Amino acid sequence: MELWEMAAVLLAGLAAGTINAVVGSGTLITFPTLLAFGVPPVTANVSNTIGLVPGSVSGAVGYRKELAGQRSRVVRLATASLVGGAVGAVLLLALPSEAFSAIVPALILLGLVLVVFQPRISAWVAKRHESLGGLPxxxxxxxxxAVLLCGVYGGYFGAAQGVLxxxxxxxxxxxxxxxxNGVKNVLAAVANGISGLIYAIVADVDWxxxxxxxxxxVIGGQLGASWGRKLPATGLRVFIVVVGVAALTAFLLD
Incomplete structure (x- = not known):
């Protein structure tokens, strides 16, 4: 890999870390970059997954203020991401890529629809639980x-995991x-972390x-957290949809 290619991969990692901290889908930047430089797909996928783990942790640290008071929630949901990420990594190593590629666009589209209608759906869910004293x-x-299934997807490939x-x-x-969003960063870090650990042990990794x-x-994670935390709820939702549409378009045109 030549010097300019190394610089391009570094910049792609920065952009991916920034986007992952705010939404997710940074893989849509780094993965195609690696493929363009001739890195084999599986090696690109596993190396990319491991490389993005520090960025996910950086993004979670950047959202530490929003994570305050959520320890119990995060720990409980992190177990789902842990199991899901491990299963996803095993599936990547055991199954042909075509097994999941067909359903990825549908998952992204579903995530976008849910994000767009999230206020109405959330109000409906809250009303349903009102008689029970509200949501736990x-x-x-x-x-x-559902977080476990997102972890499976994240461990397998991960693009638009944050949207879901x-x-x-x-x-x-x-x-x-x-x-x-702070919780999302932790869950993504857990799923990527466990899948990355499995890849590091059994897969062909380009360190x-x-x-x-x-x-x-890591740098991008801090930039994304600093910028993303300033977005109002509506602005964040719009950004999620924009990134999700870009992810969906990339998959459909591939």
Whole structure:
């Protein structure tokens, strides 16, 4: 890999870390970049996943103010991301890529629809639980398995994982969108972390790529957290939809 290619991978990691902290879908920047430089798809995927882990942690740290008071919620939901991320990594190593590629656009589209209609759906869910004293701290009963499925997807590929997580959390948990975005960053870090650990042990990893993406993603995570935390709920929702549409378009044109 030449010097200019290394610089491009570093910048791609920075951009991905920034986007992941705000929404997710940073993989749509780094993964195609690696493919364009001739990195084999599986090696690109596993190296990219490991490289983005420090950026996810950086984004979560950047949202530490919003995470205050959510320890119990985060720990409970993190177990779902942990299991899901491990399952997703195993599926990537065991199944052909075509097995999931067909359903990815449908998942992204579903996430976008849920994000757009999240206020109305959330109000309906809250009303349904009102007779029971409101939604529990950890959210509706289906939130944990839904987060687990997002973890499976995140461990397998991960592009637009943040869009799906924000749709699930925004509808199933009664809390401010920015606070839930902080939770999203932690859950994405857990899913990427466990899948990255599995890849590091059994898969073909290019550690030079990991280092370049990791350095860029850490810087981007802080930039994204600083900028994303200033967005109002409506602005954040619009940004999620824009990124999600870009992700959907990229998959459909691939």
């Amino acid at each position: 701290e950890h959210g509706a009963i289906w939130v944990w398995p 997580l924000m749709a699930v959390l925004g509808i199933g948990i009664d809390d401010a969108l920015q606070r839930l 030079r790529i990991v280092a370049l993406i990791g350095i860029g993603a």
